[in-house]
Amino acid sequence: MVIVKVPATTANIGPGYDSMGMALNLYNTFTFKRERKNVEDDNLILKSFNYFYDYFNLDLEEISIDVDENVPRSRGLGSSATCIVAGLMAANKFSGKNISKEEILKLATNIEGHPDNVAPAIYGGLITSVVNDRVYFSKDSVSDNLSFILLIPNFELSTELARQVVPKEVSIEDCVFNIARASLVSKALSKGDFNLLKGVNEDRIHEPYRRKLIEDFDEFEKLAKNNNAIINISGAGPSILITKEKNNKKINIEIDKKLQELVNWKALELLVDDFGAVEN
Numbered sequence: 001m002v003i004v005k006v007p008a009t010t011a012n013i014g015p016g017y018d019s020m021g022m023a024l025n026l027y028n029t030f031t032f033k034r035e036r037k038n039v040e041d042d043n044l045i046l047k048s049f050n051y052f053y054d055y056f057n058l059d060l061e062e063i064s065i066d067v068d069e070n071v072p073r074s075r076g077l078g079s080s081a082t083c084i085v086a087g088l089m090a091a092n093k094f095s096g097k098n099i100s101k102e103e104i105l106k107l108a109t110n111i112e113g114h115p116d117n118v119a120p121a122i123y124g125g126l127i128t129s130v131v132n133d134r135v136y137f138s139k140d141s142v143s144d145n146l147s148f149i150l151l152i153p154n155f156e157l158s159t160e161l162a163r164q165v166v167p168k169e170v171s172i173e174d175c176v177f178n179i180a181r182a183s184l185v186s187k188a189l190s191k192g193d194f195n196l197l198k199g200v201n202e203d204r205i206h207e208p209y210r211r212k213l214i215e216d217f218d219e220f221e222k223l224a225k226n227n228n229a230i231i232n233i234s235g236a237g238p239s240i241l242i243t244k245e246k247n248n249k250k251i252n253i254e255i256d257k258k259l260q261e262l263v264n265w266k267a268l269e270l271l272v273d274d275f276g277a278v279e280n
Helices: 043-056 081-097 101-112 118-122 159-164 172-191 194-202 206-211 216-226 250-261
Strands: 002-010 019-035 064-067 126-131 135-140 144-154 230-233 241-246 264-268
Touching: 002 081, 002 118, 019 081, 019 118, 019 144, 019 172, 019 264, 043 064, 043 081, 043 101, 101 118, 101 135, 118 126, 118 135, 126 172, 126 206, 135 172, 135 206, 144 250, 159 206, 172 194, 194 206, 206 216, 206 230, 216 230, 216 241, 216 250, 241 250, 250 264
Parallel strands: none
Antiparallel strands: 002 019, 019 064, 019 126, 126 135, 144 241, 144 264, 230 241
């Protein structure tokens, strides 16, 4: 039996479109056993497990999969990344290949298509990553001066639709705008410099378009601005990430009040997971 615990992730973090992601202390836990049990062929966990075996030309194994699911699906919280990482890590253990985390990241990126969620799911912390001849990435820890409120709705938003609304071409001015801010966002998060983070938390590539798909986003944006907090779309949405200084309790009170009015949402205050996926 192999048990793999994988954290939720929030990607983009404003201007870091398709390149930044952060692991949060909310987890899916997967239990794998060597036994003959029907698992649907389109199950992403099984697909990832089998991908590992196919990649290394190994004979496939019959397995059962049980999931303690705490990361909501189709909410911009890296649910699919948890499935991919768990399937690969379990296959690595069962097969005895014992490949490195860096090699797991390569396979996970092959499956997912980009590393912005799978990288922090594997390594934890704040990860900035790009794909060239391989996946290049840098991990930073996030200052404990900051904490995060995740606003999770009871409705889904498909990643496909969220990608369709993002323009295929952007101006050089908007590119430069985002590049400068993304580099400073990672610095601000690791240093816990909330004023710097507040000053550079702007995006021109995806959030102006995706926010229109998220019911109540304008309401939460107003609330964040009025209570010294920062708002971003989590991944492709529809979940919303509120970043605040840890001692700012006013924003918590105001969000609780707002959620009595906007009953389609719930709030979780989370910290950054700095360890990533673990198996035993």
